[in-house]
Amino acid sequence: MIASTTNYNVKEQEPAADGIQLHDMERFSAMVMCEIKSPVDQGSSPPDSVGTEGHTSESSGNRQKGSLQGMKQELIPYIKTNKGLISNRTECKMYFIFLFVVIIGIFGSTSNMAFWCREHLDDLFVNTKFQDGIKERTFKNLSTITQFWKFAETVMIDSMYRNFQDDTHQAFGCMLQDIKLVGAPRLRQVKGRNGSCIVREAFQRSYRACHDLYSPAKEDKEPFGPGIGTAWTYSTAEELRGSSYRGRFSTYSGGGYYEDLSLNRSETIEKLLTLRNNQWITRGTCAIFLDLTLYSANISTIFIVKLVFENTPRGLLTSYDCKIVKLHQLVTSYDFVVAVCELMFVAFIFLFTAKKRVDVMVFKRKCMESVWDGFGLAILMLGYPIICFRIYSYVVIEPQIIQNISEEKFSNFDSYNWYEEYYNFGVVCLFTCAWPMIFKYAGVREFASLLCRYSMEMFTVLFIFFIIIATYIRMICVP
Known part of the structure; x- marks a missing residue:
């Protein structure tokens, strides 16, 4: 009666065990069945006659087989349900710990002060107004080359070389004068080749030059203007150690014609006047880039700023990009917490991998029939690239940034932007797959x-x- 009542209660519940717990429970129930069966076989008294012995053993064997089969059907769901609930609660606790580790380990490496400073940089470059005739303009609503030169000679110069009475060094001028301009800024452009588009004979008198939309195959690489210096001769992406950049209108190569500005305000103004007077920007100019590298000592963070001016048939299209690189130093207690969470993230990924491997070996294809198994596999497939990127960032990127930063030369970090884009994409996908797993344990x-x-x-x-x-x-x- 007790076993029968237990069976009714169990049937109202859905078994919650899965994976390797199911296999262990079935094996445990089989062991229980063997222990129940052995006393019955050994405790039977010898029969009085041979005929009675055969008939009795056959009938008793059938009864024992039927009773054992019924007990097996009752015990297995009971073991599955109760044991599975306990294991399910343990997995739930572990998974919530995993989510906490992911949040702290991935997003905790960048402080709130870094984001605040980035917003200040946005206001400094993007939202600062300058006078253009009778109208005020900002970086966002530039439309002509003349307005670009006006922006470069006013907002850009004032933002990069703000002077303070209590500081004789060149300061960038934000966040209590702590952010410094590291290395010389670089002004670079890519051009399209003249004659890259076909003009009909009826309109050839009206069009002396025709430049098609930018593409690497139609890029102009010939010297122009004075023809001397990096500003007037083409440099490849390998020489500049640059990578392609995807703008709003097209994707541009990492090469081009460039001019490294100075850390001195007056020298930079003189170089800009030379470029403007010699018509550095022509009708073939497709895009102009201004690259800056900034450093904040109190939060140990590097800001990689890129201002983009795309010259399209409709006028200039401007865009702004600022990357934050946190130089990891174990100084405060919070830094140690972040480091521990990163190590725990690696441990969790290895633990989930071992569990999934055991499930595949035991249950074969059955371990991939559930939607939750698909989410778990996606977390593993995204976790390893994230781990590899973090290791690469610690071992290669950060030492390279520290080594390349110079007080006079420009430091190119375009390759870091490529890695960060894929890293951010992987983090977004990981969170997209990790949060729905809560429904598996939330009832x-x-x-x-x-x-x-x-x-x-x-x-x-x-x-x-x-x-x-x-x-x-x-x-x-x-x-």
Whole structure:
């Protein structure tokens, strides 16, 4: 009666064990069955006759087999349910610890002060106004080359070389004068080749020059102007140790014509006047880049700033990019906490990998039938690239940044931007796969199964709404 009552209670619950716990429970129930079966076989009294012995053993064997089969059907769900609930709670606690480790280990490496300083840099370059005739302009609404030169001679100079009465050194001028301009700024442009587009004979008199949209195959690499110096002769991306940059209008190579400015305000103004008077920017100019490297000592952070001016048929398109590189130093207690969380993240990934490997060896393809197994596999596939990038950042990128920073020469960190883009993409994907796993342990199995059952219908509806909204935005934004 007790076993029967237990069976009824168990059938009302859904077994929560999965993976290797299921296998251990079934093996445990089999051992229990063997222990129950052995006393019955050994405790039977010898029969009185041979005929009675055969009939009795056969009938008793059938009864014992049936009773054992029934007890097995009752014991296995009981063991699965109760043992599975205990293991499920343990996995839930471990997974919440894993989420905490991910948040602190990945996002805790950059302080709030660094983001505050980045916002200040945005205001300093992007939102500062300058007078253009009778109208005030900012970096965001530049449209002509003349306005670019006006911006370079006013806002750019004032932002890079702010002087303070209590500081004789060249200071950048934000966050209590702590951020310094490290290395000389670099002004670079890429050009399109003349004659890269075809003009019909009827319009050839009206167009003396024709420059197609930028592409590496149509890039101009010939000297121009005075023809002497890096500003007037082409340099390849390998020589500049640069990488391609994806702008709003096109993707540009890491080479081009460049001029390294100075840490001195007056020398920089003189170089800008020389470039402007010799018409450094021509009709073939496709994009102009201003690269800066800044350093903040009190938060041990490097800011890589890039101002982009794309010369399109509709005028200039401006964009701004600022990368934050935290130089890891174990100074404060919080730095040690972040370092411990990073090590725990590596340990969790190895632990999940070992568990998944055991599941694959025991259950074969059955371990990939659940949606949660797919999320777990995605976390593993994204965790290892993130670990590799962090190790590469510690071992290669940060020492290279410290070594390349010079007081007079420009330091190129375009390659770091490429690594950071993929790293941020991997982090976003990891969080996208990690948070839904909470539903596995939050007791919303029916809701999750309902979403999985109608996932295709939901995806179709969302895709239709996406097309409608995208079409509407394009209609109202593009004249």
